Amino acid sequence: MSLSRKDIDEIMHLLEASRFDRLSLEMDGLKLELVREGGARGRGASTSPTRAEAVPAAMPAPTPAPTAPSRREPVEGRAQAEGLVEIKSPLLGVFYRAPKPGEPPFVEVGSRVEADTVIGIIEVMKLMNSARAGVAGEVVQILGENGEMVEHGEALMLVRPD
């Protein structure tokens, strides 16, 4: 069972028309959470009236601004200065830090990783691809935002190598 973009749009419209602020839907291992702006707070800034936060199996939340300032330059500076290694996204897609929403992230700051440790998921058109550390060491900073678009080669995390 999976939801199409059209299904989600329809659900979003239903929520908008209702007097509820939040909708949680769970079916066959798929979980969809919709939060109306001004409803439950503390989920980060939202720019559309209704914001979809879906698990990887559903749809990525649309990222509104294409002109977000690049995070790359200062990161490269820090990585170089402190001898840190960047874990780069192997693909362009939507970055997820956890296997499913509500579950703990694959890694946190302070986690130890090996080269083949899965550190996140990159979704490309509903296909889930594992992102691996590619380096052994300790995670010192997490740069990729959960549920946001990342470019091919964008730094997701900084690692202090062994």
Add this chain to the structure above:
Amino acid sequence: MGIRRILIANRGEIAVRIIRSCERLGIETVLCVSEADRHSLGARMATKAVCIGPASPAKSYLSVETVVQAAMGYGCDAIHPGYGFLSERAELASLCETEGVIFIGPTAAQIEAVGDKLRARSEAIAAEVPVVPGGPVGTPEEARRLAEEIGAPLLIKAVGGGGGRGMKLVEDLADLHATMDMASAEAGAAFGDARVYLERYVREGRHIEVQLLGDGAGRVVHLGERDCSVQRRYQKLVEETPAPRLPPATRDKLLAAAVRFAKRLHYRGAGTVEFLYDVGRDEFYFLEMNARIQVEHPVTEMVSGVDLIAEQIAIAGGEGLRLRQEEITLSGAAIECRINAEDPARDFMPSPGTVTHAEWPKGEGIRVDTHIVDGAMVPPFYDSMIAKIIAHGPDRASALQRLCNSLGMTRIEGIATNLDFQRRILADPDFAEGGIDTGFLARLLEKEPA
């Protein structure tokens, strides 16, 4: 609702060309770049550039899913595919249709209809557009019978081929079977489709094509023809409009035939119907339809004053066809030279590298479409075309004079180019006279190699 943000799934000069129209229209652009193109001119000009993959085209510019994911993820209403890469992949148009992203181009069904040569040919026949005598063949016996009907010389063409790839000439019908076996095996390996068909070979032919715009609801206009007969191994090098020395009655018939073909398909967007003009017989035959913007579209823009990219966007955005046939006026003549990063002295070997210095011509009636500035990289992974220099004038002679002058003003340092070779073509008396056939360039090279 109009289009506000376009994802450009292409690179090089056409990416820059699309961005320029978008800037004029107040539309934001998100440009897909591979790792090799991160610092390209287009990446700097676009509202945002996003890296979609490594340099290898298969993992970046040819990845349908990545391109659509990027469009959706960065909030783009539409995708412009440019030419080449994914521009004629029905799969992209179809995924856009499913996901609610506007594809700036024809429908997936139309791409499929013109992408299969046999189907396109039967559509042409149905639209009463003349086709080259010939047809599909299965068994050797069928081939023998059809070949005798067509007569030698004839061409064996791959159903899945195009752009001059997958063709073989048979001068003597005794060689038919051997050549067919080879053509079929090659077609299977190159295109994953071993089907071939036979076609009359035209000794003295010219490549003449018609620029069209369709609204997708059955209304189609043409913007005149282009003559692209200066070709080396089926790759176009010089294009011009109008086609020199084409009898006016033949031109009218050719334009009407192209419009008929596109109308039958209810074609949507910009497209080009290509014809082979048989000089000896004063007849023309349908070759194929290209369901995209073409490299050589600027010559049409110069004589018509129409921004074809802007019209593509308007049609895709639901504004329909903004031009009526009687409103389109074509004035003067325009000629375009393709400047390639290749070395004519070394059998036109590609010459990638860094352009240390580039100076492009300026002047009345001159247009340059390029992504090459000082320090630009020409990566080895993609097409070698780095610029198009276009000249417009009140008549062909003045356009040609302006083009010759502007090639003289052009400097490209750091890599080898075909600039001098292009000057030689333009200076040739046969070319200056106009109306040369597709064998012109091969004869020129035979006389005196580059």
